[in-house]
Amino acid sequence: MARIKPRDIVGKTRRRLVVELIAEIEAIDKKSKAADKDLRELVIARGSALLDLRGIGPSGAARLLADVGDIHRFAGRAGTTPAGRRGGGGRPSCSGSMSLQPAMRITAVPTSRGVSSPLSAR
Incomplete structure (x- = not known):
């Protein structure tokens, strides 16, 4: 610019x-x-x-820890416990933390494609 x-x-x-x-x-970059x-x-x-x-990354990890707390509560908080159905089988429950589910998607989808997550600082 000079x-x-x-x-x-x-x-x-x-x-x-x-x-x-x-x-x-x-x-903003410095603050981030x-x-x-x-x-x-x-x-x-x-x-x-x-x-x-x-x-x-740091943001995703902090979000998960803040929402879940104890790792033994993860499945219930994330809504990944099977929902009961008659006739056997189960599908993931829709009853999880509404703030945790997007954080998991943001991390999981790019990772499954072999690229870094937007929440990853690596």
Whole structure:
């Protein structure tokens, strides 16, 4: 941007706005990295191995730990326990945490395709 020297008022205004937007994006990126660092430290302090799983970054791990708490409650909170049906068999229950299900999808779908999750910071 330093080499771009607009001559008219419109060009100067555009350049000023672009410089301001770049500064805002850099500030947001810095805050995001600081938040990821803090979340990573909190997850590690909790003794969780979630960060070792492919596709789970600090944000996803913290979201899972905050919603589930004790790992023994995971199936019920996630809505993955089988729903009873007559005639045998079962399908996943629809009764889980509405905030946890999207977090699991965001992590699971890209991971199943062999790419990193949007919640992963790796």
